Amino acid sequence: MKKIISTVILALALTSCSEPKATHDEWQERHDRECASRITKFNYDGHSYLLYKDGAHGRGICHDANCECREEF
Numbered sequence: 001m002k003k004i005i006s007t008v009i010l011a012l013a014l015t016s017c018s019e020p021k022a023t024h025d026e027w028q029e030r031h032d033r034e035c036a037s038r039i040t041k042f043n044y045d046g047h048s049y050l051l052y053k054d055g056a057h058g059r060g061i062c063h064d065a066n067c068e069c070r071e072e073f
């Protein structure tokens with residue numbers, strides 16, 4: 001019970017602070033960082049791929065633009 005109360009108090013303390021309004025650049029930087037944290041690079045069959053995971057909302061895979069096979073052109 002104490003743990004629940006402590007958690008609620010901590011949540012209230014964190015949300016009650018009035019944060020200064022973010023500029024568009026700050027918002028974009030946070031958004032970029034959040035999206036980048038969902039990308040995993042992996043190798044398969046000699047190529048590099050990017051796997052994008054977004055919880056239960058979806059996944060995507062694309063051929064890495066920096067894959068070594070693209071340096072041959």
Ligand SMILES: [Zn+2]
Pocket residue numbers: 046047048063067068069070
């Ligand atoms: Zn490739």
